[in-house]
Amino acid sequence: xxxxxxxxxxxxxxGSVLDxxxxxxxxxxxxADSSSSAVDPAGLDPSAVHDRKEREGVVGDADPEAVxxxxxxxxxxxxxxxxxxxEPGFSHVERAxxxxxxxxxxxxxxxxxxxxxxxxxxxxxxxxxxxxxxxxGAIPVLSTISDLGAPHVTAxxxxxxxxxxxxxxxxxxxxLDYEHVLAEAQDLGVAEADPTFDVDGIDAALKFVILANVLxxxxxxxxxxxxxxxxxxxxxxxxxxxxxxxxxTVRLIGEATADGVRVAPRLVPQGSxxxxxxxxxxxxxxxxxxxxxxxxxRGAGGPETATAVLSDVSRLE
Amino acid sequence: xxxxxxxxxxxxxxGSVLDxxxxxxxxxxxxADSSSSAVDPAGLDPSAVHDRKEREGVVGDADPEAVxxxxxxxxxxxxxxxxxxxEPGFSHVERAxxxxxxxxxxxxxxxxxxxxxxxxxxxxxxxxxxxxxxxxGAIPVLSTISDLGAPHVTAxxxxxxxxxxxxxxxxxxxxLDYEHVLAEAQDLGVAEADPTFDVDGIDAALKFVILANVLxxxxxxxxxxxxxxxxxxxxxxxxxxxxxxxxxTVRLIGEATADGVRVAPRLVPQGSxxxxxxxxxxxxxxxxxxxxxxxxxRGAGGPETATAVLSDVSRLE
Numbered sequence: 001x002x003x004x005x006x007x008x009x010x011x012x013x014x015g016s017v018l019d020x021x022x023x024x025x026x027x028x029x030x031x032a033d034s035s036s037s038a039v040d041p042a043g044l045d046p047s048a049v050h051d052r053k054e055r056e057g058v059v060g061d062a063d064p065e066a067v068x069x070x071x072x073x074x075x076x077x078x079x080x081x082x083x084x085x086x087e088p089g090f091s092h093v094e095r096a097x098x099x100x101x102x103x104x105x106x107x108x109x110x111x112x113x114x115x116x117x118x119x120x121x122x123x124x125x126x127x128x129x130x131x132x133x134x135x136x137g138a139i140p141v142l143s144t145i146s147d148l149g150a151p152h153v154t155a156x157x158x159x160x161x162x163x164x165x166x167x168x169x170x171x172x173x174x175x176l177d178y179e180h181v182l183a184e185a186q187d188l189g190v191a192e193a194d195p196t197f198d199v200d201g202i203d204a205a206l207k208f209v210i211l212a213n214v215l216x217x218x219x220x221x222x223x224x225x226x227x228x229x230x231x232x233x234x235x236x237x238x239x240x241x242x243x244x245x246x247x248x249t250v251r252l253i254g255e256a257t258a259d260g261v262r263v264a265p266r267l268v269p270q271g272s273x274x275x276x277x278x279x280x281x282x283x284x285x286x287x288x289x290x291x292x293x294x295x296x297x298r299g300a301g302g303p304e305t306a307t308a309v310l311s312d313v314s315r316l317e
Numbered sequence: 318x319x320x321x322x323x324x325x326x327x328x329x330x331x332g333s334v335l336d337x338x339x340x341x342x343x344x345x346x347x348x349a350d351s352s353s354s355a356v357d358p359a360g361l362d363p364s365a366v367h368d369r370k371e372r373e374g375v376v377g378d379a380d381p382e383a384v385x386x387x388x389x390x391x392x393x394x395x396x397x398x399x400x401x402x403x404e405p406g407f408s409h410v411e412r413a414x415x416x417x418x419x420x421x422x423x424x425x426x427x428x429x430x431x432x433x434x435x436x437x438x439x440x441x442x443x444x445x446x447x448x449x450x451x452x453x454g455a456i457p458v459l460s461t462i463s464d465l466g467a468p469h470v471t472a473x474x475x476x477x478x479x480x481x482x483x484x485x486x487x488x489x490x491x492x493l494d495y496e497h498v499l500a501e502a503q504d505l506g507v508a509e510a511d512p513t514f515d516v517d518g519i520d521a522a523l524k525f526v527i528l529a530n531v532l533x534x535x536x537x538x539x540x541x542x543x544x545x546x547x548x549x550x551x552x553x554x555x556x557x558x559x560x561x562x563x564x565x566t567v568r569l570i571g572e573a574t575a576d577g578v579r580v581a582p583r584l585v586p587q588g589s590x591x592x593x594x595x596x597x598x599x600x601x602x603x604x605x606x607x608x609x610x611x612x613x614x615r616g617a618g619g620p621e622t623a624t625a626v627l628s629d630v631s632r633l634e
Contacts, residue, residue, distance in 0.1 A: 020606055024466065138607035140461050147460045147628050149341065271588035273613070289337055290455035290615060290624035296590070297610040307607035311464050 162279030
């Protein structure tokens with residue numbers, strides 16, 4: 001079935017959803033950046049929208065709010081993640097659910113910081129909320145938990161921040177220190193100018209908070225404040241050298257268990273599942289009866305995250 | 318929703334489905350081995366059934382055929398995989414679909430050897446067919462393909478036979494030859510007395526044939542005869558030694574691509590995703606827009622495979 005998508009957020013993820021929706025048989029009928037929107041009930045032409053954005057700095061003539069007046073089936077919320085009240089993302093979700101539309105989130109804020117509020121709105125709506133894209137980009141971790149059944153998964157553990165992992169991998173491989181590799185990662189576009197979210201473990205913690213919310217199935221609500229978080233800024237190059245002498249390396253490992261959420265640099269054996277390199281992500285799920293499952297792949301990137309969004313959309317049919 | 322299961326096959330998988338169904342909220346109302354069956358509309362008591370099987374060699378007083386007369390929602394077909402006409406498994410599936418019941422297969426035969434026949438029967442039935450347990454035990458490869466959408470997955474590759482992988486891992490780690498490690502694997506119960514299916518690559522090929530059928534989405538039908546298959550009997554210990562000098566090792570790698578199905582021993586880098594050790598399995602999915610996904614875990618075992626069966630059952634609701 002072809003669904004009509006309204007996409008909020010014109011960054012790498014929103015832009016890729018616009019590009020790839022047709023490949024999944026869906027139409028983007030509304031598309032907004034922070035200052036403008038384009039609406040076409042017959043489906044927008046991706047290249048025309050991208051061209052205008054590049055040429056004029058806007059995606060269309062309308063106000064961003066106009067997307068909510070469009071005749072759409074699914075709101076794709078791909079605006080930047082914000083903490084605390086998770087605004088303005090949360091209000092976008094509230095409005096779509098209030099209009100009985102489905103919501104697919106790439107934005108981590110509403111589902112990490114206001115999970116119970118979100119589920120309460122969903123319970124009142126004919127629409128449902130999906131958010132595979134908020135955890136690990138292309139890695140289908142939430143759909144796997146859903147398939148196994150949350151009560152049959154006892155813990156999630158892994159590497160869910162590609163920037164921090166790239167920095168630690170490079171420090172270990174080249175014997176370079178943190179500041180040097182961070183500068184290199186910023187040159188390559190792997191790290192942002194302000195790398196706080198990634199290197200201080202906040203981005204990884206938000207993802208493990210979401211996993212904790214999903215695994216607890218509403219019994220306990222988690223938010224970023226509930227997580228113990230330590231980043232990688234203070235990992236000295238010498239720690240990686242010492243680890244290597246012992247056949248190990250350091251990774252920024254997150255965990256969501258019945259005891260809560262923790263993110264911190266940890267020693268892991270070289271060549272083990274958790275020692276993924278570069279911007280790869282991995283999640284290990286501990287199951288009650290089927291041992292450990294490992295799922296790894298590209299944890300970020302426009303087309304990768306858009307694939308998770310569009311898989312969520314297809315699940316709504 | 319609680320579903321009533323009829324389980325055919327009292328081996329490790331069928332027995333574990335009997336044990337674990339209650340944990341998923343379902344009841345086993347009929348259970349058969351090759352010579353007898355037990356039926357109870359209120360749900361069978363697993364330990365009573367296991368006790369009787371151990372004490373008397375039968376699971377109950379009735380004929381195996383009696384399971385089809387039980388009031389059940391889902392047939393779990395967990396009898397041994399057979400080649401060619403895939404009987405008697407295929408007839409079991411035919412009878413259940415003819416009665417408009419759902420079918421969950423752990424038996425690879427019907428879905429590897431008679432995929433088009435199976436889909437034709439399903440099209441005529443109110444029941445559906447699921448078969449996650451037939452490919453990679455606990456590894457959720459089919460549900461991941463289904464979530465991504467088969468047209469968005471271009472190839473599947475990996476290690477899907479734990480016995481062959483155990484033998485190759487041990488040969489590489491201990492510098493022992495094939496015959497020696499095979500005998501050890503047989504002592505440990507990792508290899509069967511007749512190891513043909515595993516060491517000649519047939520079991521792995523059946524799984525990749527199933528993957529090829531799923532990926533081609535009915536456009537091309539594959540069966541075992543269409544696969545190029547080479548096993549591990551002729552891999553000399555010296556090949557593993559030479560590979561190790563070069564930072565590589567040998568694994569029995571299967572592939573399902575648009576070009577067909579191949580299974581053969583191949584060189585892979587040590588420490589790479591495909592170099593899983595022991596009885597671990599791994600599948601790599603190549604996606605159109607999201608790069609490569611790796612999924613690894615326990616590819617066999619009673620509770621592991623039963624978990625896949627019961628996840629399939631829960632998907633029917």
